[in-house]
Amino acid sequence: MNNKIKMIITDLDKSLLNSNYEISDYTANIFMKCKENGIIIVFATARPYRNTKIFFNKIIPNVVICHSGAIIYENDKEIFQCGINKNITEELLLNISTNYPDVEIGIENNDKIYANFDPSKYWPENKSYISLDINNLPEKDMDKIIVKAISVEKTKEIKNYLHKQLYFYLGYPDMANIMNKNATKWNAIKILLDKYNIEVKNTIAFGDDSNDIEMIEKCGIGVAVENGIDEIKCKAKYICGKNSDDGIANWIEEYLGENYEIRI
Numbered sequence: 706m707n708n709k710i711k712m713i714i715t716d717l718d719k720s721l722l723n724s725n726y727e728i729s730d731y732t733a734n735i736f737m738k739c740k741e742n743g744i745i746i747v748f749a750t751a752r753p754y755r756n757t758k759i760f761f762n763k764i765i766p767n768v769v770i771c772h773s774g775a776i777i778y779e780n781d782k783e784i785f786q787c788g789i790n791k792n793i794t795e796e797l798l799l800n801i802s803t804n805y806p807d808v809e810i811g812i813e814n815n816d817k818i819y820a821n822f823d824p825s826k827y828w829p830e831n832k833s834y835i836s837l838d839i840n841n842l843p844e845k846d847m848d849k850i851i852v853k854a855i856s857v858e859k860t861k862e863i864k865n866y867l868h869k870q871l872y873f874y875l876g877y878p879d880m881a882n883i884m885n886k887n888a889t890k891w892n893a894i895k896i897l898l899d900k901y902n903i904e905v906k907n908t909i910a911f912g913d914d915s916n917d918i919e920m921i922e923k924c925g926i927g928v929a930v931e932n933g934i935d936e937i938k939c940k941a942k943y944i945c946g947k948n949s950d951d952g953i954a955n956w957i958e959e960y961l962g963e964n965y966e967i968r969i
Contacts, residue, residue: 710744710907710908711908712897712908713736713910715749715912716913717752718750722760724949728760735957736764739961746766747894747897749894751771751772754778755816770894772888773884773888774884774891775849775885776788776848777893788846789848791847793870794850795842796868802839805855808852810851811852812848813848814846814847815845821836821837849883849888851883853879857875860875891920906925908926912933913929913930914937917933927940928956929943930946932947943960
C-alpha cells in the first residue's frame, strides 16, 4: 500500500492560524518543506481570496479553496466557481429585506464584498466595500450571501426562504452563510484530486468547524484540532494539538516520515 502523502488540505481560522490570526515561523517552515518535497498544499477556507493572500508571505499554497468551496484559485487564477444565480439571489434578498427590515446583508462576488453595512466591524481587513443595491446586482454568479438579523433566532429563520439549490450554515459572528448546495470544501477537493491525479488515500485534511466535517471524514486521513467543535472531533481519525500551539505542524512533523509516508 502506498502511504505517501501527496496533498495536504488545511482550514485556516482556528486551525492553521494561531490565536493572533497568524502563521508561525515554525508552521511555515514545516509546510514549505512539505511543498518542496512535492506535496500539494491547499488552503480550504471560508475567507475570500483577498483575505487569504495576506498569509502568502509565510506559506504560498498551490491552491486556495475560498468561501468554503464556492471558488478555487490556482496560481492567482480562478479555475472553478460554484455560485448562486443572480435571479435566485435577487429573489432571496428581496424576501429577506421585506420580512426583516433591519437585516444586514452582504454578497461576495468577484473577490469584492457588496453590503448594506460596514463589514470592517466584523472583519477588520474588509476596509473597503461596495454599497449593496439589490436591484442592481453583479451579473456573475455570487460566491456567497451573508445575512445577519437582529438575533441568532431571527437569523436562523432565514432558512425558510432558501431556494432548493442553496444551503445555510452559521459562521462568525452568528452570520448566516448562504451557498450553492454543491459549493463545499469536499466537492472542491474532489475537483483537485482529479486535476492532480491523486488518490484520496494519499491526502490529509485538517479542520476545526462544521464546514470541515465532510472533508475530515472523506479524505485519506482526517485530523481535527484540539480546539475544534465536538462534532468534528468525533468524526476525525486523529486529533492534533491546539491552533495556538502549532498543533497541525507538530502533528505533521511527528507522523510524516522522511519520505512523507504516514508512520501511524
